[in-house]
Amino acid sequence: MKVKVTAKVKAVTPNSQTLIDFLKAYRDWTQYIVNEIWNLNYIPSMKELHHRFYRVLREQGFRAHHCHKIERRTREIVKAIRVKMKNEEKVSKPILKRLTARLDSQDYKLNLEDKTLRIAVLNDECVELKLIWYKRLDKYFNGEWRLKEILVSCRDNMIWVYFVFEKEIVVKPPRAVMGVDINFSNITYTIVDLRGRLVSMGVILFTGLTRALIHKKIAEKLQRKYPKSWRFNKKLLEVIRKHYRRAKNILVDSSHYASRKIVEIAKEYDAIIVLEDLNKLRSRVNGDRRFNWKMSLWVYHRIQMYIHYKAVLEGLKVIYANPKGTPKTSPIGGKLEFINYRWVKLPNGIVTSRDVVASWNLALRECVPQVVSRGMKASDQMQPQEGMKGKPVQVPVVSKIPKI
Numbered sequence: 001m002k003v004k005v006t007a008k009v010k011a012v013t014p015n016s017q018t019l020i021d022f023l024k025a026y027r028d029w030t031q032y033i034v035n036e037i038w039n040l041n042y043i044p045s046m047k048e049l050h051h052r053f054y055r056v057l058r059e060q061g062f063r064a065h066h067c068h069k070i071e072r073r074t075r076e077i078v079k080a081i082r083v084k085m086k087n088e089e090k091v092s093k094p095i096l097k098r099l100t101a102r103l104d105s106q107d108y109k110l111n112l113e114d115k116t117l118r119i120a121v122l123n124d125e126c127v128e129l130k131l132i133w134y135k136r137l138d139k140y141f142n143g144e145w146r147l148k149e150i151l152v153s154c155r156d157n158m159i160w161v162y163f164v165f166e167k168e169i170v171v172k173p174p175r176a177v178m179g180v181d182i183n184f185s186n187i188t189y190t191i192v193d194l195r196g197r198l199v200s201m202g203v204i205l206f207t208g209l210t211r212a213l214i215h216k217k218i219a220e221k222l223q224r225k226y227p228k229s230w231r232f233n234k235k236l237l238e239v240i241r242k243h244y245r246r247a248k249n250i251l252v253d254s255s256h257y258a259s260r261k262i263v264e265i266a267k268e269y270d271a272i273i274v275l276e277d278l279n280k281l282r283s284r285v286n287g288d289r290r291f292n293w294k295m296s297l298w299v300y301h302r303i304q305m306y307i308h309y310k311a312v313l314e315g316l317k318v319i320y321a322n323p324k325g326t327p328k329t330s331p332i333g334g335k336l337e338f339i340n341y342r343w344v345k346l347p348n349g350i351v352t353s354r355d356v357v358a359s360w361n362l363a364l365r366e367c368v369p370q371v372v373s374r375g376m377k378a379s380d381q382m383q384p385q386e387g388m389k390g391k392p393v394q395v396p397v398v399s400k401i402p403k404i
Contacts, residue, residue, distance in 0.1 A: 003169050003312050004148070007137055011117065011129040011159045019129075022121035023099035023154055026070065029057060031096045033074040038093050043079050046071060061122035065104040069149075073102060100153040108150055112141060117161060119152060129161065140165050172315040176271040179362030180262060180307070181326075181355050182278075182300045184209055187258050188355035191269055196367040199269065201356060204261050208254025209298060212247035219243040251299045259306035267314050274362045275304050276323040319366055326361040327354040 013019060033053055037044055044052075049071040057067040077094055084091045108119045117129040129152075140147075144167055151162035176199055181188045183206070190201040219240045223230050230236050266273050278300055308318045330336045334347030336357065345351050 001169050001171055001312075002166055003309075004164055004166050005140075005145075005309070005313070006151075007140060007163045007165065009134075009137065009161045009163065010132040011161050012132070013127055013129045013159065015127045016159065018121060018125065019119075019127045019152070019159065020099065020154055022127075023101050023152065025060065025062075025122060026066070026101040027096050027099055029060060029062075030070050030074055030077075033070065034077055034094060034096070037074070037078060043075065043082060046075065049075060063107060063120055063124070065106050066101075066120075069102045069104065098153065098155070100151055103150050103152060105147070105149070110147070117150075119150075129159065131161065137163075167313075169312065169315055171317060172270050174270055174272045174317060176269040177274060177363045177366045178262075178266050178269070178271040179274045179359040179364070179366075180276075181323075181359040181362065182276065182303055183355055184298060186355065187262065187303070188353070188359045189262060189265065190356060190359040190363050191265075191271055192360070192363045192367060194367060196364055198360075201359070202265070203355070204258050206254060206258050206303075208251050208258075211254075212250045215243040215247040215250070219247075251302070255299055255303045255306050259303055259310055262307050263310040263314060263316070266311060266316055270316070272317045272319060272366060273307060273311050274319050274321050274366050275307065276326075276362065277320040278304070278323070321362055321365050323358065323362065326358040326365075329357070329361055331357060331360040331364055 033049070036053075037049075050068075053071060054067050057070060058064070062070070077096075081091050081094060103119060108117060110117050115131045115133045117131055118126055119129065121127055139145075140163070145165040146167065148164045148166050150164065153160045153162065174194070176191050176193050178189055178191045186206050187204045188201075189204070191199040193199055222236065222240055226233070226236060230240060262273070265271075311318050328336065330347060332346060332348065336347075337345040339345060339351065342353055343351060344354055344357060346357075
């Protein structure tokens, strides 16, 4: 299986205007082709796009590979919009604003010794970029990864280069299944073997949302205190933006930390990772004001995305399952006894949280169907399995019910 990763690097050049002119032309002519084919009742093939627009693009000074990338990008945009239209989503004709260009390996030359990048622009001119390098990039040039296309972008008068690397990954045969339940304050996981027997479970605290909400609260408080002047006061505006940036950075760092922990545990057991299919979750929930405030910063999709790509790089399989009913179904057969909203009692008398039950059921949904359908005895579920490397079974037992 081939996987791709993207590395982002900042760059500087004395010929910035030449580069910006190229990026504007790249964007404008992509928009032109989108406008020309927007009213078609079908998605044109690459051959048709090449036949209609290749000569026009060449007359504007684009190289042959530039033309190919523009045509492919146009088709991707229109195809994505058509998919949304089939799903009955409200869409309109896309308007491209970002200055970004994709370049094939034939249109750039990377010098690793000098850390410079030479790219071809309009009319066979070249622009040399000086890359602001960091050591983390060196691991992608050790021979395992293959450099493919690059993306050159200009945002807020800063130039960024995105390197796309490709690598062949061998998927490991699974020995277990890990169900992952993502919540506001923690990420709960449960691991079962391929026969559905419990192996291990645990909780990874996620404090990023609480810390990020503090900064968001400060920013919103300043906006309410100065409702008319905060937009025009440069110092105040910078303070507000600083708190929002801090909240974003906290969420990104916390998501990386939690996803890395999940993948490390899954790697230890060679487990398939089962995540919840949470598409359109924000449109389905209808909570109180505090819940919606938390929901505005909850980065469950970001956490899932980080888990997914980190797991793929380790050769682990990731599956998305329907989470409907997972917190309300007993994973060992019988019926759950609900103590309150958060705590439940299993048929064998063990008190645990609904998060554990949800992650347990997610893991069981990807095991052998016969085992899942008939259930397991409680005595079998609570025994550690021989031959499984790693930590022994950890079942959280609560002697006293916490106050909620």
